[in-house]
Amino acid sequence: MAQNSNPFSLKFDHLALSVKDMNRSAEFYMKVFKLSEITNRTANPSIRWISLNEGKELHLITSSEPVSVPKTVHLAFSTGDFEGFRKHLTDLKITYGDWGGTPNIITTRADGIKQIYLQDPDGYWIEVNNGGQ
Template identity: 30%
Template sequence: MRNLFHSILVVAFILAGCSTGANAPTAHRASDVQSRMDHVAISVANARASAAFYRAAFGFKELRTPFGDAADVVWLDVGGGIALHVFGGRAATIANEQERHLAFAVADLASVTGFLTARGIAWQSFDGVQGALQTRPDGVHQMFFRDPDGYWVEVNDALKENTR
């Protein structure tokens, strides 16, 4: 028993020394990190064509990129300090799962569904009912569609007054 107690004390002193020494790493907690979402990047066939679609559908403004005009890259301001980086040149197909999607909040879902309908782009509820909205438990309405490159996009009315 005495040896066990001695061993525990030795381990405790070693651990205490490691955690309080001058060169010891400090404890890291998620609450200590200041962060925010910066951007989301997608890979598309043609960055200019895809960016034009997102600008027309949502009114996103184009941002200056560090790559210059020569590269097939467009950055879009989606609001709240967040950007959508659109990289061209993709030839491979993308994942087909609806669970992997971009999501944008708008104040007026009807303007987006009207835009899509006018261009012959089908939209649906998450469970695949064409032309149907669904309501989340928090009262926000949402719908899904595929962009010209096949990415699933959710649009919801979380910006509408009195939805949250």
């Protein structure tokens, strides 16, 4: 096994997204992905922090700057209940699709992992797959 060549022991900490309506975005992530809000230790009222579990965080930062992000830049979650999550999206009337953008279709990678893609209220792409479980 290769030695760790990272002398700084870097670990992923958080992802910060620029959003137009912080409250709408926070509600989206909490409702759709069943995530929980955590204490914003900056005490800045224009930022909300959401737990991504395992000590990872999503920081939603209010900004009036327009956002344009291609699908190749995306946040990805894996779930052990892929079909249950798809039903949850359908129940919430949230559009999802395959990599090509065909609505309600699943992408299946060559290794058998199933993937769907959806967008948050600001247009950021999110993948949900059944890998890593």
